[in-house]
Amino acid sequence: MGAVDKIKLQNRRVFYRIHWCDAPAFSPENAYSLPWGMWQWVNTSCDFCDPDSPSPDCLLCSGTGKITPLEGYSCCNSMTDLVRYFDDGGRVGLFECIRSGAGKVYAFTADWINPRRGPDGEPLVVPGDFVLELSLEDVEAILEAEEEGEL
Ligand SMILES: [Zn+2]
Numbered sequence: 001m002g003a004v005d006k007i008k009l010q011n012r013r014v015f016y017r018i019h020w021c022d023a024p025a026f027s028p029e030n031a032y033s034l035p036w037g038m039w040q041w042v043n044t045s046c047d048f049c050d051p052d053s054p055s056p057d058c059l060l061c062s063g064t065g066k067i068t069p070l071e072g073y074s075c076c077n078s079m080t081d082l083v084r085y086f087d088d089g090g091r092v093g094l095f096e097c098i099r100s101g102a103g104k105v106y107a108f109t110a111d112w113i114n115p116r117r118g119p120d121g122e123p124l125v126v127p128g129d130f131v132l133e134l135s136l137e138d139v140e141a142i143l144e145a146e147e148e149g150e151l
Pocket of ligand 1: 046047048049050054055058059060061062063065
């Protein structure tokens, strides 16, 4: 069975994420989000707000001036969104990430969805019981199925 059919079978919301190979393994226990390119947050100053007067409303530091992780992986609601996300903002393209082996793409259901959103407005999700690692061919098939309104 192909990835598209496996996702259809879920009959519930499926999320998509690219997970860097040098980050801690993709798992519910490791499902924390940090700003782009960060794996660790120990004593890292928040650069989302003014370090001299951190804002209590700051998503990343809540006014402490130090970054705290948000529970849940940053992810997208569709593969189309994920590709768009990686094409925006000077980020390296999704296909290039997979081809170079720098990252793996996962489709997964949610065990828990954080009511807060990530730094780019994306959902923050703890993976549930369905986790599927996708090949480049799977990604292309999913994009096509989304374009045709099948997913
Ligand atoms: Zn801050």
